[in-house]
Every structure is written in structure tokens, then in C-alpha cells.
Amino acid sequence: MMVMTARIVSWMVMSSDDLRYLLEPRSVAIVGASSDIRKVGGAISRNALSGSFKGRIYLVNPRRRTILGRRVYPDLTSIPGDLDLVEIVVPAEAVPDVMVQAAEKDVKAAIIVSAGFAEVGNVELQDKVRSIARSRGIRVLGPNCFGVINTMIDLDLTFSFTRALKGNIAFISQSGAMCCGTLDYAYSQGIGFSKFVNLGNKCDIDEADILEYLESDTQTRAIALYLEGVKDGRRFMEAAEEASKHKPIIAMKAGLTEAGARAALSHTASLAGRREIIEAALRQSGVVKVEDVEDLIGGAVALAGQPTPRGVRVGIATNAGGLGVTVADWCQSLGLEVPVLSEEVRRRIGGVLPRFASSGNPVDMTGDAGYAQYKAVSQILLECGEVDLLIAVFTSQGLVTSDGPAHGIVEAASNTRKPVIALLMGGRSVEQGRRILAQGGIPVYGFPEKAARAASVLVQRGILRPQRPLGVES
Amino acid sequence: MMVMTARIVSWMVMSSDDLRYLLEPRSVAIVGASSDIRKVGGAISRNALSGSFKGRIYLVNPRRRTILGRRVYPDLTSIPGDLDLVEIVVPAEAVPDVMVQAAEKDVKAAIIVSAGFAEVGNVELQDKVRSIARSRGIRVLGPNCFGVINTMIDLDLTFSFTRALKGNIAFISQSGAMCCGTLDYAYSQGIGFSKFVNLGNKCDIDEADILEYLESDTQTRAIALYLEGVKDGRRFMEAAEEASKHKPIIAMKAGLTEAGARAALSHTASLAGRREIIEAALRQSGVVKVEDVEDLIGGAVALAGQPTPRGVRVGIATNAGGLGVTVADWCQSLGLEVPVLSEEVRRRIGGVLPRFASSGNPVDMTGDAGYAQYKAVSQILLECGEVDLLIAVFTSQGLVTSDGPAHGIVEAASNTRKPVIALLMGGRSVEQGRRILAQGGIPVYGFPEKAARAASVLVQRGILRPQRPLGVES
DSSP states (O other), X not given: OHHHHHHHHHHHHOOGGGHHHHHSOSEEEEETOOSOTTSHHHHHHHHHHHSOOOSEEEEXXXXXXXXXXXXXXXXXXXXXXXXXXXXXXXOGGGHHHHHHXXXXXXXXXXXXXXXXSGGGTOHHHHHHHHXXXXXXXXXXXXXXXXXXXEGGGTEEOSOOSSOOEEEEEEEEESOHHHHHHHHHHHHHHTOEEEEEEEOTTOSSOOHHHHHHHHTTOTTOSEEEEEESOOSSHHHHHHHHHHHHHHSOEEEEEOOOSHHHHHHHHHHHOOOOOOXXXXXXXXXXXXXXXXXSHHHHHHHHHHHHHSOOOSSSBEEEEESOHHHHHHHHHHHHHTTOBOOOOOHHHXXXXXXXXXXXXXXXXXXXXXXXXXXXXXXXXXHHHHHSSSOSEEEEEEEOOSSSOSHHHHHHHHHHHTTOSSOEEEEEESSGGGHHHHHHHHHTTOOEESSHHHHHHHHHHHHHHHHHSOSSOTTOOO | OHHHHHHHHHHHHOOGGGHHHHHSOSEEEEETXXXXXXXXXXXXXXXXXXXXXXXXXXXXXXXXXXXXXXXXXXXXXXXXXXXXXXXXXXXXXXXXXXXXXXXXXXXXXXXXXXXXXXXXXOHHHHHHXXXXXHHHTOEEEOSSOXXXXXXXXXXXXXXXXXXXXXXXXXXXXXXXXXXXXXXHHHHHHTOEEEEEEEOTTOSSOOHHHHHHHHHTOTXXXXXXXXXXXXXXXXXXXXXXXXXXXXXXXXXXXXXXXXXXXXXXXXXXXXXXXXXXXXXXXXXXXXXXXXXXXXXXXXXXXXXXXXXXXXXXXXXXXXXXXXXXXXXXHHHHHTTOBOOOOOHHHHHHHHHTSOTTXXXXXXXXXXXXXXXXXXXXXXXXXXXXXXXXXXXXXXXXOSSSOSHHHHHHHHHHHTTOXXXXXXXXXXXXXXXXXXXXXXXXXXXXESSHHHHHHHHHHHHHHHXXXXXXXXXXXX
């Protein structure tokens, strides 16, 4: 109870505005800076300096005079001017001293990258650091964390070797390795982020704080959460419920099975909790749940790029019958509807397709469908009032390149407030189409299951936070 | 009953050896050859001629003298020498005449690429072609098909714009578009094929015939089937049961839901059948079932490259805790076991890892694990007798590149008869590791769910066709 009380008091005196010092600092000092980019302190220095961040970055290292061509300060107190944020990359035992210096400089927030705290049983040292922070009003991210990225101000305070592209997805992860893998995968797919945060040991700042901050972050349009355990379930649920009123939240909770829970316990000492309880809690908080990191990223892309559907009826337009069948199978398996279209709509679709095409749903436009057919059929489906979202499907069959269909889908989507997602199956032959669709804001997936799951994520968001009653057509 | 009798008689006189003329011809004529590679006949001519096929290829077109620098014959009968196979790419109405010519030349097999038969309601024309074929002893693939590829003899008789890499997976598909998408995706992933067959309308040759042929094809180590409907269920089951005794078969049956079945009916006029019956029939025939084309390809790669496990116990070795937790979650969700390791094994693992690593299962080797740790831990897990297969997991965390871990995994796998699969999450930073693993014969996946599903495919094969009783350790 003592701990709970201390926590409650701290929340009372520290508003979520404090996190602006963490995520939008005007000045940052890196303590433990290095010129060896193979070291964590070196990689962080390189990343921080290589962007076009307009604020001030100070490097601190008592044993060096210059690093990467920049002046180096021996300690925090010798830095001229104010400091919003300090990032600490020194051995664990030296962290309390740096925190005391930070307090003297009136620093508002700290990122403790250094490992060797609670994650290896050194709870006492972590408590010591937290108590310094609390008594001096410093918010702390970590310890044992990967850092933060804010692409809006071009500031990367992580040791990632892969840059984050600018985007509108905020990614929050409890696992540092998940951050590295996600950044690297996302870069290869052209997926960008607004904010990127690794929580580490959560001695102070946790998911709930970040959610409160992101609620009003204009750059963020969807929030993706990788969770292993949540320390204060009630506060998390409250923060998630409030944030999800403003923007979609998608979460993956690892450790849901007995084997996974055992692994999570040894990984981040997280108590995983019962699957049903966690799933109900997330749902109640308005959070869409997925079960794999691929779906976490893919679902976030859909949520950030597309509006919320007002119902569960999916229209499918395809140039490949087999892919249409499989998407329909997956949609129905996931609880979506693939309605039979009215005679009137079928007649309209028939009017823009060759005689032997199938005007059912899926609409099989046959192998030579190009720009005109994709645009016309997509438009008819989106306007007809019989479907709530569209999945457009293409695979190269030698005669039509992927650019025309992609342009057709993008143009049809620009005239609607219904969500549109695309499935382009293949390798090199669909690369250009993928690029055109992504630039046009249409989420693209490579296989039926992935596209259907993204559609399901959008529909779940619509059910959890309906814009209007589901099933009622505008 | 008349039709059935005719079919039975035809099977009696035509053995599966006939398919050697289709898949291993010594001489091929392409009727409807063209020099315009944007046309189907042109793309087929280019593909057929551009490989290093040692047999003879004749181009036939009454209106041309040379195509792609080669002599052109006006008709089949003017070709000197014997003809095993004829590929027909002329308008549908002209196909019967070509078949009569083919019979005069004593051709053994025909691929009818031309569309405009039963798939558009022209059943009569298709029956006419079949009756010519049956009376003259010509086996027919198609009509309305994409052709065949045999990489062993470097013969590509499809109009695919993407080449097939040499490999040991035989891919059979009812859908032509699925063939195009699969070839293009597989090429980008470095996945190769032994034989590649699109069945089209199946007026004669169907899945069962191809399975009978593949049973003794030395190049093929796993068979992947994309099915919408099966015309003769009993014969398919018999062929599958027999073939699956010799090599693993993995199948995806599209049209399993009401929405999917409706789409399949309009796509290939296939009656989809009840989900439970189909699944039971596949299982009874020893066929592993998957539900997405990504899993069909991914599962085939695992089956072709790895031995069958003798039990359901999975060992997981990872440098990323979160990925280990998620793989464990997925394994358990799919019915696999992630057993707690004995004290003895944990002690051995602890001996090769830093103090703070976790020697449980998943074994979390921590972020700086490299070649030595991956090799040693993999070896201990594979040798210990407490797991039946290994999933090795890596994501780049800045300090260790992917090549060392990949080499470690390949070397450990080379000393065991237990299956090993890998999960490498990321983009560019894990490319080299992926390449090393693939060259070393280890199937590689990009996300937890995919790796766990591949493991599950191997385990299902083990259950359907056990090498020894499951759960009994060698």
C-alpha cells in the first residue's frame, strides 16, 4: 500500500505534459557519449547527431574532448544553458550520480539506457534511482531501454542501426529487441512512425503515461502496443479507454499461453495473467487485439491510413479467382460478411467488365483487368451501399502490369469515406503497384490472410468505437 | 454412369507413365507460336527457348517463317521426326483440328493453353476435344491452363514472366493466377520448384494423375496442392494416400466457407463441399492442410527441407525475449509443446551463456549472442532428448550481424536428424542470415506465427505418417 500511495502522489504532481520533455525536448545531453559507433553510447550519439534536429545536443564524457567532431563536456553541470532531457549510457552503478547531477541542472526527464537493474535482480539500485528521480521531479524512461524516436522533430535517441521513416504510427514496446526488428522490417516495407518508444524496466514511465501523451499528439493517427505485462492494470485500462476515444489503439499481448507466460516471466518478470481476462480488459478499453507482431504492424498501418467502417460487409474485387475465393474464406472465418450483391449492382458491374467476368462478390474481373476496370468496379462497390469496406486484389498474370490497377484503386479510394485495402500477391512484378498504393495511402498486404486480418482490425475498431451505429448506411 | 465407365476404362489403358510425355518430353511443338512476347504464344515460345532444354522444340504457325530466329513449321504434320508433346495456343475453335493433326503425328500428350471451353460454358467443344484425345490415346492437360515447368530438364512451357528457380517442391494448382503469383513471390524469396503444373479445366489430367507421377519423381521432395474442387474425390484420396506414403503432401483447399464456396463455384465451377468432410478426407489421405497460400508455400519449404519430427516438443533458442515469448505462445496455440527443460540440460546451456541469460525454454541467449552461442545452444537442444524440433530465432540488435548466428544454426542442424527451422525478423539487416540459412537448407520465416505454423506443418506430417511412434525418443 505504501508503494501504491507513493505512485498516486507522483501522478498527482506530474501531469502527462511532463512527457513533452521526454518526447519533444529542446535540449538533450547524452552522458556516456562515444565515438565508437559499435558501442551503444556511440550509436546513440551518431543517431542523435545525424538527423536535422533543431534543438541542442550535448555530448558528455569525462575522458574525451571531442566526439564525432563535436565538443564534449566532462559532466552535466558544466553544460551551459538549460537541459530538458538527459540520456544515460554509463555503467549501472554510476547512474545515481548522474541523476543527482541532472537534478542540479533542473533536468525534466531522463532516459536510462544502461542495463543491470531490476531485469538482472538489482532491484535496490533501480529503487535508488527512482527515489532520486521522484524527489527531484525527474520523469524516467527505463532503465534497460532502447530509447525513443520522434520523427516529427527528426530526433532519434535510440541505438538502432535502422532509421525510422516519418509516418503516423506510434509504436510502444516493452521489448527492446522487438523494437529493433520492427524498425528494420518497417523500413524495408516503407512503413513510417510518429513516435517510437521502448519502455524497458518501467521504473517510472509506463504504457499508460505514453498513451496519455499520444492522445493529443497531432502526428499520431494510430497507436501500436507490444505488451508482455502491465503493472497497474486499472490505470492502463483507464488510459487506454480515454486514448482510444481519440485514436485507434492496437495491441499485441505476448505470454497468453502457459508456455508463453512462462517465457514472459523469465524475460521481463511480467506476470502474464489469464488470457480471457486480458482479452476482455483490452476490449473493454476499446483496444483492438492481435496475436502476432506481423498483424500488429499490418493492423496499425490499416488503422492509421483508413477510416473506420460502419459495418462488417466486405466487397472484394480481384483479377485472380483463387485469391478472391481465399480472401472470402478468410473474411468469413474472421466474422466479416461477404454479401451477395443485388441484381442492380451486378448489372452495373457487368457493364464495365468483359462478358465472362463474374459480377458476384468477389467480383472476378479476370486476368486482363487494368486501370479502368479496377477504378470502375472499386467505385461501384464503394458507392453502392451494399458493402462497408473494399479489398482490392491483384496478381500479375503477364499481360497487365501492377501500376494501372494500383492507380485505379487509389483514385476510387480518394472519392469515398469507406476504407479500402489492397492485396498484391507476388514479388518484383507487383513492387511498383505496392509503391503507388502506399503513396496513395492504401495499406497493401501480400497474402489473403493478411489482407483479411487487416480488414478485420478495421471492423473491430468500428465495433469498439463506432462512428455511427454499425450496419446503418450513410 | 456412362461417364464413370469411360473414365475407368481410360485409366486402365493409360498408366501414370504417360505423364512422362507431358513432364519429361524429348520433343515439343508449340502450335500458335509468336514472336510477340506480350502474347501468350510469344511468351511461351520465349520461355521454352530461353532455357537450356536438351530436347527439340518446334514452333508452329502457318503465317510465319521464322520466330525468335528459329525456323517455323506451318503445321504439325510437316515437322520431321517424332513428337512427344504438343502445346496448343490457338483460338478454341481451332483446337480440335490441331488435336487431329497431333494424333496423326502420334503425339503422346497435349497441353491446351487456349481458353474458351467449359470455363465459359462451352462444354460441347471441350467434350469434342476430349473425345478426340481419348480415342487417339493422347493425354491432355487443360484446356484453359498456364502450362507446366520442369526445372530438372530446364523446360518452361508456361507464359510466366518470372522464371522458376530449381528446387525440390512440386506445385500443383487449379488456379492459373495462383501460379503466377506463387512463381513471382517464390522467386523473390529464393524458393525453387521441381515441377510446376496448372491443371486448368481438367478435361483429362487431374490432381490424382500428377500425384501418381510425382510419387516416383526423384527431384520432388514435397508436393504442394492448391485446390478449389476435386471432381473424383475417391480417386484423389487414393492417389494422395499412396503418394503421401512416399513424400509429404501439403494442400490448401479454397472455398471452405459459405462465402468462399460461392466464389469458387463462380470461379472454376467447383462444388466446394463441406469443410469437415474435406478436412477429414485430406487427413485420412495423409495430407497436411493449411488455410492460406503463404502457409502453403512456407509449409512446403519446411517439408521439402527438413525431416519429420518424432514428437511434438519444440525447443526455442532466441536472442530476443519478446520473439521467444510469441513463438512459444503460437506453438502452444497450435497444439505443440514447449517443454520445461531438465535441470541437467539447463545447466549445460547455462555453461555456454552469460550469467543473466535465461536457460529455460525458450532459451533467451540475450542480445549479444553470436555464432558460438547459437551453435552451442542449438546443439545442446537438438541432442538432449527433450525436444523433437528446434526453432532458432534471431533479430538484429545492432551488435551482432546475422551471418554468425546463421552459420551457427546451419552447423548445428547438419549434425542432427531432427528438424530445424529459423525465424529471422527484420529487413535488410537479416538478409545475409536468411541467405546463409536458405543455402544451408534451413527454412526461414519472418514472423513468430509463420515459424510456428511451419513447425506445426512438420509435426502434422509426423502424426499423419510417423517414421516411428510419436513421443518415442531415438
